Amino acid sequence: MKILVAVKRVVDYHVRVLPKADGSDVDIEHLKMSMNPFDEIAVEEALRLKEKGVAEEVIVVSIGPAACQETIRTALAMGADRGIQVEVGQAVEPLDAARLLQAVAQRTGPGIILLGKQAIDDDANQTGQMLAALLGWPQGTFACAVEVTGETVRVVREIDGGTQTVELRLPAVITTDLRLNEPRYAKLPEIMKAKRKPLEVLDPATLGVEPRPRLEQLRVSEPPARKPGVVVEDVTELVDRLRNEARVI
Ligand code: AMP
DSSP states (O other): OEEEOOOOOOOTTTOEEEEEETTEEEEEOOOOOEEHHHHHHHHHHHHHHHHHTTOOOEEEEEEEEHHHHHHHHHHHHTTTEEEEEEOOOOOOOOHHHHHHHHHHHHHOOSEEEEEOOOTTOOOOOOHHHHHHHHOOEEEEEEEEEEEEEEEEEEEEEEEEEEEEEEEESSSEEEEEEEGGOOOOOOHHHHHHTTTOOOOEETTTTTTTTTOOOOOOOOOOOOOOOOOOOOSSSHHHHHHHHHHHSSSOO
């Protein structure tokens, strides 16, 4: 079985992103970019499934400009076998990402497609679900455990206040949650080896998809600044303030 993993290049999660002065967008020029953290977890899970003998090949795909190849190389250095970059100039919305991933899946024929539960730049949490719908495949979202047995995969899902275990018939789409695993670091020899692994570049037209924005971003803004804390004299004052000033008690 092949596993296809979608990896998105996003602003590194350690970096604080600020809006541009005119509020039209966030300013990401000159910021450190990295693989979306949930996608690193997806790559790790695919590699573990390969190590268990469940899969023979791990293919990573990223949609975006040439710089995405860096992200693909990171996944190759972790141990993925080959990469595909779908070359698009600007960011694509989740539906177009899903349509492009659908076309890549039809070309590569994976038994499992792993995605992050969400990309930390747009926080959409839509691509995996849309991809499953377009393919007509079952989906196991927010996975914190994945176990493949024969023609099925058991996915433990993180849900509010607990977990839910579902069994899906393969092929299936799985999206990763934070507790699924801890991604490995690429070792230097693997980083060197990754430079020689195959990386195919495809354009959307070849895949029969024409990305088309459907949303217009009107404004971005920072969250309101937090008010400074106050030191209370005693418990009576604390209770009084909680009763009279706190929004929710
Ligand atoms: P989203 O629906 O935008 O929150 O993204 C969910 C997941 O879809 C991400 O964690 C990635 O696995 C995948 N994805 C979304 N956009 C892209 C992209 N441009 N390239 C590769 N994978 C993507």
